[in-house]
Amino acid sequence: MDVPAEPTAEHSVESLHDAILARLLYNIGKTPSRASQRDWYAATALTIRDRIVDVWTSSAARARAQGAKRVAYFSLEFLIGRLMFDAAGNLGMVEMLRNALALEGIDLDHLRTLEPDAALGNGGLGRLAACFMESMATLAIPAFGYGIRYDHGLFRQTITDGWQQEIPEDWLSSGNPWEFQRPELSYRVGFGGSVTGAIEAGRTAFTWNPGETLFAVAFDTPMVGYGGHHANTLRLWSARAADPLALDAFNRGDHVGALTDRVRAEAVSRVLYPGDDSPAGQELRLRQEYFFASASLQDMLRRHLVEHDTVRNLAEFVAIQLNDTHPAIGIAELMRLLLDVHGLEWDEAWRITQGCISYTNHTLLPEALEMWPVLLLERLLPRHMQIIYLLNARHLDTQRAAGADDRLLAGLSLIDEGSGRRVRMGHLAFLGSHSVNGVSALHTDLMRRTIFRDLDAAVGGRIVNRTNGITFRRWLHQTNPGLTRLLVDTLGDRVLRDPMTLTDLMPHAEDAGFRAAFKAQRVPRKQAMARLVAAQLGLVVDPEALFDIQIKRIHEYKRQLLNILHAISQYNAIRAQPTRDWRPRVKFFAGKAAPSYTLAKQIIRLAHDVARVVNSDPTVRGLLQVVFMPNYNVSLAELLIPSADLSEQISTAGMEASGTGNMKLALNGALTIGTMDGANVEICERVGAANMFIFGMSTEEVEARRTSTGFDATATVAACPALRDVVEAMRSGVFSPEEPQRYAALADRLIHSDPFFVCADFDSYDRAQDLVDAKWRDPVAWWRSAVINTANMGWFSSDRTIGEYAAGTWNVKPGL
Numbered sequence: 001m002d003v004p005a006e007p008t009a010e011h012s013v014e015s016l017h018d019a020i021l022a023r024l025l026y027n028i029g030k031t032p033s034r035a036s037q038r039d040w041y042a043a044t045a046l047t048i049r050d051r052i053v054d055v056w057t058s059s060a061a062r063a064r065a066q067g068a069k070r071v072a073y074f075s076l077e078f079l080i081g082r083l084m085f086d087a088a089g090n091l092g093m094v095e096m097l098r099n100a101l102a103l104e105g106i107d108l109d110h111l112r113t114l115e116p117d118a119a120l121g122n123g124g125l126g127r128l129a130a131c132f133m134e135s136m137a138t139l140a141i142p143a144f145g146y147g148i149r150y151d152h153g154l155f156r157q158t159i160t161d162g163w164q165q166e167i168p169e170d171w172l173s174s175g176n177p178w179e180f181q182r183p184e185l186s187y188r189v190g191f192g193g194s195v196t197g198a199i200e201a202g203r204t205a206f207t208w209n210p211g212e213t214l215f216a217v218a219f220d221t222p223m224v225g226y227g228g229h230h231a232n233t234l235r236l237w238s239a240r241a242a243d244p245l246a247l248d249a250f251n252r253g254d255h256v257g258a259l260t261d262r263v264r265a266e267a268v269s270r271v272l273y274p275g276d277d278s279p280a281g282q283e284l285r286l287r288q289e290y291f292f293a294s295a296s297l298q299d300m301l302r303r304h305l306v307e308h309d310t311v312r313n314l315a316e317f318v319a320i321q322l323n324d325t326h327p328a329i330g331i332a333e334l335m336r337l338l339l340d341v342h343g344l345e346w347d348e349a350w351r352i353t354q355g356c357i358s359y360t361n362h363t364l365l366p367e368a369l370e371m372w373p374v375l376l377l378e379r380l381l382p383r384h385m386q387i388i389y390l391l392n393a394r395h396l397d398t399q400r401a402a403g404a405d406d407r408l409l410a411g412l413s414l415i416d417e418g419s420g421r422r423v424r425m426g427h428l429a430f431l432g433s434h435s436v437n438g439v440s441a442l443h444t445d446l447m448r449r450t451i452f453r454d455l456d457a458a459v460g461g462r463i464v465n466r467t468n469g470i471t472f473r474r475w476l477h478q479t480n481p482g483l484t485r486l487l488v489d490t491l492g493d494r495v496l497r498d499p500m501t502l503t504d505l506m507p508h509a510e511d512a513g514f515r516a517a518f519k520a521q522r523v524p525r526k527q528a529m530a531r532l533v534a535a536q537l538g539l540v541v542d543p544e545a546l547f548d549i550q551i552k553r554i555h556e557y558k559r560q561l562l563n564i565l566h567a568i569s570q571y572n573a574i575r576a577q578p579t580r581d582w583r584p585r586v587k588f589f590a591g592k593a594a595p596s597y598t599l600a601k602q603i604i605r606l607a608h609d610v611a612r613v614v615n616s617d618p619t620v621r622g623l624l625q626v627v628f629m630p631n632y633n634v635s636l637a638e639l640l641i642p643s644a645d646l647s648e649q650i651s652t653a654g655m656e657a658s659g660t661g662n663m664k665l666a667l668n669g670a671l672t673i674g675t676m677d678g679a680n681v682e683i684c685e686r687v688g689a690a691n692m693f694i695f696g697m698s699t700e701e702v703e704a705r706r707t708s709t710g711f712d713a714t715a716t717v718a719a720c721p722a723l724r725d726v727v728e729a730m731r732s733g734v735f736s737p738e739e740p741q742r743y744a745a746l747a748d749r750l751i752h753s754d755p756f757f758v759c760a761d762f763d764s765y766d767r768a769q770d771l772v773d774a775k776w777r778d779p780v781a782w783w784r785s786a787v788i789n790t791a792n793m794g795w796f797s798s799d800r801t802i803g804e805y806a807a808g809t810w811n812v813k814p815g816l
Contacts, residue, residue, distance in 0.1 A: 013100045016097060017101075020040075020101065020104075023043040023047050024043035027043065028043055038174060040104075040106050041114045041115060042177045044097065044111055045115070045178060048088050049222070052091070052228075055222075055224055055231045056222040059142070059232070060233075069317050069812045070317065071142070071143040071144070071321060071812060072143070072296065072319065072320045073136075073146065073323065074293065074322050075125070075147050075323035076148065076326040077120060078130050078234060078236075079122070079126030080121075080130040080223075080234070081130070081633070081634030082112065082116075082117060082118075082635055083118070083178050084112055086473070087178075087224055089477060089478055090134075117635050118171055120148075120149075120150060120153055121272070122553065123552065123553040124658075124660050125324060125362055127634070128439075129145065129147075131469065131798040132798055134225060134226075134798070135799045135801070135802040137230050137231055138226040138799060139802055139803065140229060141814050142232065142812075142816055144233050145234040146235055146295075146296035147234070147236050148236060148237055148238075148272075148288060150271060151266075151269060152169045152271050152272075154169060155167060155595065156168065156169045156170075156631055157592045158631070159604075159608065162612075163601065168271075182220055185217070185218035185235075186217045187215065187216045187298040188213050188214075188215060188242075189291050189295055190211075190212065191212045191213075191290075191381070192210060192380060193382065194209050194211075195209070203345070206340050207340065208336070208340065208383040212265075213242045214240060214265040215240040216294070217240050218235050218236070218295075219236050220234070220236075221234040237292050239268035241261055241264075241265035241266060245258055245259065246258040246259075268288055269291075275595050283376060283380065286372055286381075289326050289327065290333065294330075294333050298337070301314075311342050312352070314356055315351075315352050319358065323360055325359075325361075325369060326370070328370070328432070329381070329425070329428075331428055331432030332391075332428070334353045354434050355434060358436070358810070359429040359430065359432075359437070360437050360438075361437070361443075361451075361452075362439060364446055365655065369424070369426040370425040370426070372425065373420060373423075374421040375421070388414060388423060391428075395414070395431060396409050399412055399458055408454060413427070434462060436463050437463070438466070439466060439468045440465070440678050440681065441465055441681060443658060443678060466804050467682055467796075468658040468660050468798075469796050469798035469799070470664055470667070472797055474638075476668065477496065482521035482525065483518075483522075485521075486517055486518065486521050487505070490505065491505065498794075500797075505787060509784045509791065514787070515779075515787060518787055522645075525639075525642040526643045527543045529541075530543045533627055533629070536629070541625055546584065547586055547588060547646070548646040548648065549644040549648065550650070551591060551636075553592060553593075555593075556755075557651055559650045559756060559761075560589060561603050562762065563587065563650065566762075568610060568730070569723070570769075572722070575619050575620070585624055587625070588629060589627070590629040591632050606730070606743060606746070607626065609735040611625075611628060646672075647671065647672045647673070648674070649672050649675070649680050650695075650761075651675060652756045652757055653675045653701070654677060654702055654703070655756070656677045656678035656680075658678045658679045659679050659680065662674065663793065666789045667793040669786040670789070671772075674695075675695065677699070679796070683796075687785075687788055687793075688788065690785070691789055693768040696761040696764050697764075702757060712751075712753070713752070713757075714752065716759045716762075720759075720762065722762075727750060730744075731748075
């Protein structure tokens with residue numbers, strides 16, 4: 001659907017047609033008769049980019065002229081997806097583009113499918129960053145997004161005999177028409193070497209002499225907001241070797257060895273999340289994090305000095321947001337730059353650093369709270385380790401003077417002395433920030449009570465909540481044009497500009513005609529999904545069935561395994577009770593497992609084995625189907641989400657920080673089955689428990705069970721016949737007859753060491769699924785709840801979230 005935004009410049013179908021032809025000729029070097037479909041895509045993208053550039057340059061000029069405070073959003077991921085419809089929609093030119101291309105017999109909707117997903121992220125963290133970039137532009141908040149321009153990004157997932165295989169993602173193989181390379185913006189980034197000190201003007205001045213240097217080269221992508229009034233910059237860094245070729249080695253005949261240094265340097269921006277289960281992998285991950293933090297801070301300081309001549313007022317004009325702990329090394333880097341390059345004293349440098357930086361925590365899981373070995377930091381970033389040591393000493397001296405004992409000091413320390421001496425990056429991010437936020441009300445409360453309890457008590461007052469949000473332009477207007485048209489027809493254009501007006505939909509939940517229209521708009525989305533399943537997997541699914549969807553990173557705490565166990569239980573029940581009034585259901589899974597996460601990969605294999613058995617069993621009669629869609633990305637999400645009837649948000653309570661998939665699915669009218677975890681709690685507060693399916697232990701009950709009975713589920717399995725049968729089927733090889741012991745260890749883990757309480761929550765989950773079935777049989781009740789879900793999701797707009805950051809964290813004013 002063409003969102004009715006105001007165009008940024010005079011343009012018509014004819015002028016756009018001429019502009020596309022000009023780009024085709026002068027940028028692509030093709031005439032219409034010789035151009036491929038990909039050539040037409042590139043020419044169209046460049047034409048849209050031209051319109052954005054006008055907005056982009058004027059936005060930057062306004063920010064400079066007004067001396068506006070800027071936001072610098074540091075994130076290792078930006079999962080921006082395809083940009084063509086996003087940008088054209090925000091500029092209000094989709095239909096004109098469609099008509100302009102039709103003059104040449106070109107289908108805009110087909111061109112859309114030719115754009116590769118930018119491989120710049122993995123999951124919720126990166127998608128949140130993308131939504132925030134769009135909302136900052138929409139609210140006219142001057143901002144830069146800083147990250148890495150990955151050559152291959154996260155891997156492309158393929159499935160071979162049920163096993164995940166990782167192959168390189170080639171999203172840049174045909175170029176990227178949205179970006180501008182900035183070779184003049186190139187910064188030195190050092191590693192290793194030594195630190196020397198000398199007395200200068202009565203103070204010790206330190207000089208870091210890196211043993212290795214590479215360059216960070218900028219690539220800029222303009223990000224335009226809704227209405228086309230403001231655009232910000234996504235600046236991504238690509239690694240380049242200081243010397244691209246060791247010419248002496250090459251001339252000696254060592255043609256491969258001559259490229260060794262270049263390959264090592266440029267590996268920094270090759271792949272997102274390289275495997276870190278080896279020392280070399282750990283080092284590369286740390287090099288990536290420092291690389292982009294250092295280049296971004298150097299760039300930010302350069303721009304600030306051009307405009308303000310001094311770094312002493314940096315905190316007045318720059319707000320740096322750390323998206324999780326990945327950029328936390330930037331705290332030590334900013335201190336180094338202020339101390340060693342700009343000559344400030346420690347106290348002033350620390351005041352500026354804390355004044356600039358704020359930190360978003362995204363997880364309570366210990367393995368995700370990064371800790372780097374001290375020896376690795378001392379070798380790779382020796383000056384930064386000095387700064388961390390001194391920062392820690394001053395911090396602990398203050399706490400000791402305030403009465404902290406040795407036990408408390410050990411918990412407050414930036415260095416964990418008990419596990420091979422590692423630097424706690426979460427602690428560093430907390431201490432170096434003036435504001436620390438969680439991403440849902442429950443998550444923020446748990447932060448205060450768990451991982452940052454001691455720090456909050458010692459240096460309190462900085463933990464706040466900023467519940468995540470999503471951009472409705474992408475996840476409703478663009479993803480679900482049918483529903484968007486229905487909302488506009490019912491509530492008017494205002495619903496496109498102000499998501500809170502969705503609440504005016506509530507009375508229509510009681511209108512049978514509106515419910516029928518609401519149901520009808522989902523039909524073509526489910527049919528499109530069914531066609532994709534048939535094309536990719538050769539499986540025929542029924543669009544009239546309940547589409548039960550769990551789409552997210554494959555991880556034990558997200559409990560895809562619980563969903564698979566329910567599928568097995570349903571399979572057993574359908575065969576045992578063939579005369580029961582079963583309604584067809586299709587269980588969709590999609591998501592990637594980290595390459596080194598063996599158990600997550602085994603869960604994917606189990607999903608495929610269960611699908612193979614269930615889908616081919618004639619006694620099931622198509623009443624249950626299991627589908628795993630490979631290579632989950634933003635574009636696949638845009639197809640799955642508007643087709644969903646049931647949204648699976650079933651993480652172990654207390655382990656999901658927020659979630660944003662839950663928001664996207666509920667916005668599009670899917671009913672949530674979930675635990676009271678993350679933002680599910682806040683969704684429930686708004687849509688009402690009667691319009692969701694809540695199950696499972698609460699956070700407090702999880703903790704009580706962990707304390708009382710630990711992770712053993714022997715009694716639980718014995719007390720639940722359905723669960724016992726499911727586990728026994730796994731153990732005995734029902735789903736892996738060619739290898740009967742394939743899942744024996746997994747079954748044993750569920751019974752004897754179940755840290756995510758899959759078995760403990762199974763019976764409650766199974767009963768909740770029975771309620772799902774009962775409600776699906778009652779169309780009036782189901783579609784009333786679906787309308788109520790959509791009507792109450794306006795608060796979860798990322799515009800609201802960014803407004804809270806702007807006012808309460810960054811001290812910036814929207815509407816430049």
